[in-house]
Amino acid sequence: MTKLLRTLLTAAVLAAIGVRLRRRARRVKAEAGGGAATAQLERRRPLWGAVLAVLAATAVTLAVAVVPLVPRASLGQSAVRMRPPVAAPATAQSAPSPSVTPTPAECVRQAAPVVRPLNPRVVRAVNRQWRRIERWLAENAPATRATLARPARARTIAIAEAQMNLRFPDDLRASLLRHDGGLPTPLNVRGMRDRWRAQCVSWGEEELRYRDLIPVGILDVVHAETGRMGVVGRISGPAFEDGRPSYYALLRDMADALERGRPLDDQRPVVRSGELEWVPLP
Numbered sequence: 001m002t003k004l005l006r007t008l009l010t011a012a013v014l015a016a017i018g019v020r021l022r023r024r025a026r027r028v029k030a031e032a033g034g035g036a037a038t039a040q041l042e043r044r045r046p047l048w049g050a051v052l053a054v055l056a057a058t059a060v061t062l063a064v065a066v067v068p069l070v071p072r073a074s075l076g077q078s079a080v081r082m083r084p085p086v087a088a089p090a091t092a093q094s095a096p097s098p099s100v101t102p103t104p105a106e107c108v109r110q111a112a113p114v115v116r117p118l119n120p121r122v123v124r125a126v127n128r129q130w131r132r133i134e135r136w137l138a139e140n141a142p143a144t145r146a147t148l149a150r151p152a153r154a155r156t157i158a159i160a161e162a163q164m165n166l167r168f169p170d171d172l173r174a175s176l177l178r179h180d181g182g183l184p185t186p187l188n189v190r191g192m193r194d195r196w197r198a199q200c201v202s203w204g205e206e207e208l209r210y211r212d213l214i215p216v217g218i219l220d221v222v223h224a225e226t227g228r229m230g231v232v233g234r235i236s237g238p239a240f241e242d243g244r245p246s247y248y249a250l251l252r253d254m255a256d257a258l259e260r261g262r263p264l265d266d267q268r269p270v271v272r273s274g275e276l277e278w279v280p281l282p
Contacts, residue, residue, distance in 0.1 A: 143274035171175035
């Protein structure tokens with residue numbers, strides 16, 4: 001439609017120019033021929049003026065009629081289509097996501113937490129060994145005695161058991177309810193749970209049988225079913241042959257080593273500035 005309007009306007013302009021040239025030529029001829037020719041030229045002027053008026057009116061009418069028929073949105077879309085397509089910038093969503101190894105189902109198992117009752121005989125036996133340790137520390141290593149952890153909550157132990165879907169042996173629970181980590185093993189309840197999770201994720205299918213092992217130290221573990229203590233090696237796996245029959249046995253052996261000054265697992269107790277240290281045997 002725009003081309004048509006432009007063509008009509010161009011035609012009107014050219015017609016006007018042509019009429020003007022013809023009138024100028026006739027005027028020159030009339031001046032050369034006399035008054036009669038001039039009178040005849042004056043009579044023809046209205047006719048060409050009418051023609052020009054008609055052409056101009058037609059062009060204006062078409063312009064008014066055509067332009068409103070072209071919506072502005074269409075003109076804008078035409079201009080957009082003429083632009084070259086721009087590639088969308090790369091985003092994190094469009095980038096390929098790295099492959100993630102799924103966590104084994106055994107490492108995310110969880111049961112409802114239940115606070116289980118303790119065997120009173122086990123509690124008395126564990127507390128008896130702790131009193132021996134605490135008394136010796138108070139007399140010989142008060143700085144270490146002051147660092148003994150507070151008791152763990154029975155609910156906290158129950159939640160850790162539920163998240164690991166394991167049952168802590170009674171002697172281990174009784175010890176945690178007196179001191180939540182520290183001597184004789186460094187991990188508290190939450191540390192045991194977190195280390196168990198980290199180890200479980202790194203285990204292969206053949207090593208998932210280790211899921212019943214409760215880490216109580218860097219390498220020391222307690223079997224949830226048998227209660228035996230062992231050491232986990234990176235190559236040989238858990239070893240219980242040279243371990244202790246229970247966590248209670250570890251407490252008793254530590255109390256004996258402190259009171260009698262004898263080694264414990266190839267280390268002897270030494271006190272420096274009120275702090276207990278375990279020094280390897282020469």
